Amino acid sequence: MKLLTIAVLALASATSFAKTYPITGNTVNCRSGPGTSYSVKKSYKKGTQVSISCQTSGTSVSGNNIWDKTSDGCYVADYYVKTGVNGYVTKKCGGGSSGGSPSGGYCKKVNTAGVNLVAQWEGFVSRPRPDPIGLPTVGYGHLCQKKNCAEVKYKFPLTKTTAKQLLGDDLPKYTKCLAAALNSKPKLNQNQWAALTSWVFNVGCGNAKSSTLVKRLNKGESPNTVAAQELPKWRKAGGRVLQGLVNRRKAEVKLFKTASSKQAYPKCQ
Incomplete structure (x- = not known):
């Protein structure tokens, strides 16, 4: 009886694992990581x-940022896989991590130097008000999503303490974006990671992902050289050069070049 039970359970497990889903695109690339910047390992034809062994987040494709790791060991955009639901259908890759880095082990948090850098250059605002190009912000650079920043859970006027807490709530969105944009070639320490997070926080996820800076890092170029050459180019807002952005880029380059023995990407230490 025990042998029969074990056999039935094994068969059920095998059946569950063997569940398959059809590819909906004509030719869909399966990549080495969860993003369009990763190398193509193979391609699937429609049908x-x-x-799927696991799923994780990565580059957004038509509004869907889920990537499926197939039994071939590569990642395909979930947008092109007919799973029947608009969400996760199995476990997350990397032991439950939802990160977009190759190992899922990137640093979701930013070190103190990075948090202070963002806070310094964003400036403290206790109540929602327009920034230099007219966008309503509050705290340390929180861009309002609703009228009067109604989405903020902290009471107005903010104190510097609650503003730092709000900043801490916001930063993981940008580290996640940064991890999704990078492939496995860049090796970044915590100061480099913090400096780039400050930059992404300032310029936005979309601009960062399509930037020459990210493309050069993904080609394996020296991070210090890339940062020194590319960060200063991001000095305009609303079509004009702002001295505040010129100074911020200098501060980010300085932090980027500050030595650190702790790695932040692709593996967090």
Whole structure:
């Protein structure tokens, strides 16, 4: 009886693992990591049935940022896989991590030097008000999503303490974006990671992902050289050069070049 039970359970497990989903695109690339900047390992034709071992977040494709790791060991955009739901259908890759880095082990948090850098250059605002180009912000650079920043859970006027807490709530969005944009070639320490997070926080996720800076890092160029050459180019807002952005880029380059023995990407220490 025990042997029969074990056999039934094994069969059920195998059946569950073998569940497959059809590819909906004509030719869909399966990549070495969860993003369009990763190298192509193979391609699937429309109608190919694939099994999914785990899922993670990565580059957004038509509004869907989920990537499926197939039994072939590569990642395909979930947008092109007909799973029947608009969300996760199995476990997350990397032991439950939802990060977009190759190992899922990137630093989601930013070190103190990075937090202070963002706070310094964003400036403290206790109540929602327009920034230099007219966008309503509050705290340390929180861009309002609703009228009067109604989404903020902290009471107005903010104190510097609650503003730092709000900043801490916001930063993981930008580290996640940065991890999704990078492939496995860049090796960044915590100061380099913090400096780039400050930059992404300032210029926005979309601009960062399409930037020459990210493309050069993904080609394996020296991070210090890339940062020194590319960060200063991001000095305009609303079509004009702002001295505040010129100074901020200098501060980011300085932090980027500050030595640190702790790695932040692709593995957090």
